[in-house]
Amino acid sequence: MISNPRVLGNVRLSVMKDDTTSPEKQRAAVEHWAQGPSIEGRIVGWAEDVDVSGAMHPFKRPGLGPWFTERADEWDVLAVWKLDRLSRKAGHFAEVFEWCQKHGKSIVSVTEGIDMSTPMGKMFAQIIAAFAEGELDTIRARALSGSMARKAKGVWIGGVLPFGYRFERQEDGGKKLIQDAEYAALLRDIVEKLKGDWSAYKIAVDLNKRGVPTWRDYLRIERGDEPKGVAWTANAIRAIVTNPTVGGIYTYKGEPVTDDDGEPVRITDEPLMEYGEWAFLVTDLTANRPVTRATPSRSMLGGVAVCELCSAKMSSSKKTKENGRVFYYYACNNINTGTCPSPARIRREDLDTAVGQFVRVTLGPLPVMERVNNSISQAKTELAEAESILDRLESDYLAGRIKTDVQVERYWKQHEFQSAKVERLRSEIKAAEASPAWKETGRTYIEEWETKDDGQKRVFVQRHGITVKVGFTDDGNRRARIKMPEISEIAQETGLHVPDGYLWTEPESEWVIPARRPYVGG
Known part of the structure; x- marks a missing residue:
């Protein structure tokens, strides 16, 4: 450790509710260490990240990241309350340590007594970082288990209210999703028109002419707020219909969330459409419909002839x-x-x-x-999804991303389930293809x-x-x-x-x- 170091204090908290690891206590511990007679350091700044997961790479954090990229010349020692405040990922920790060695910096955990400028400190740091990653996997497993328990009770585990649903409070807490009668009926009307010969543009024009509020405006009106008067568009119609929530599937950032078997997590017992029916509709809309829009004012054969x-x-x-x-x-x-x-x-x-x-x-x-291919198309859609899940699982396994016991256990369980599903669907498709087609x-x-x-x-x-x-x-x-x-x-x-x-x-x-x-x- 160099004498009179310039100290950068690092503070991180995943959720602002734990008093034992509050930013104030982390900051106080770092200050106490830096001012000690054996250190006599000077704190030059604080990298504070509150509500930031330990899984986020330190280089990408809004508080800490710039100190590596833009202000690296301003400090000598990165001081943390505990090493898990720096990262819960062993790989990320190793990258930060390598960067510090290359740039003549040191890392210190003030409450664990680890100074990574010493050989013993380096050894202990690597061990603790590995344990921190294992704890992160345990935390994720507990979170998934809690979500599955709420899902099993039919309790909504998402955030923004999806199109066509409303909340129903449960006696034992939580909110359950049920159909909103008015907009569930509107969704079914839109679907029937799309199955017929209506384009998304024509539907949007019709809804605007009839003065039907968009979903967000409808919710504002229900809350007693002033609607913004947003108009329906063809893109909005397509986005609504192709959203997995219509089929009762939970999504996060637009991607379906899967359970331990790799199956989509259900958001309700009363979906606007059954998942298989929804999947077939989306396949039909994306594969068999023209990409050019047909408006009431356009010609009948422009782009067709x-x-x-x-x-x-x-x-x-x-x-x-x-x-x-x-x-x-x-x-x-x-x-x-x-x-x-x-x-x-x-x-x-x-x-x-x-x-x-x-x-x-x-x-x-x-x-x-009409082609009698609904069941075949539905099965092919499910087959493609199952094969995609298997490909992703096997890719992660071969890339070495499956490391901990929790991850390995989930991997084999999902792999076995999805493999059996692929075999079943292939048999169903083979049988269906032998049936009458019209x-x-x-x-x-x-x-x-x-x-x-x-x-x-x-x-x-x-x-x-x-x-x-x-x-x-x-x-x-x-x-x-x-x-x-x-x-x-x-x-x-x-x-x-x-x-x-x-x-x-x-x-x-x-x-x-x-x-x-x-x-x-x-």
């Missing part, structure tokens, strides 16, 4: 003639780049009419069929089509895999080729009776628009 020559998507545009007349048309997106030798363009009303006629005439009387909905295509606006028709076309290609005939007329390959698969797998004259091997409707008809720009 493609140029037959270059396969680029076609966008809707308008052009105003000298006489003031406005024409709307679809044009190949490569029309302005010169990368398509013969970019397709066609009147919007002509192409919309052609697709409408294809649905009414070619598909009209046939029953709308079922009737009780509606015909023309019945579905006639009830929709342009935005819903756009989603309908995409959902049923209807392709629309626009090109030219040999004599220069514009041609629209419309197909629905899905029908071929349905007919083959279900034996669906097809009226004579229909091209069911590859159902297609071809419309030719004569060049003599008025056309913008052509």
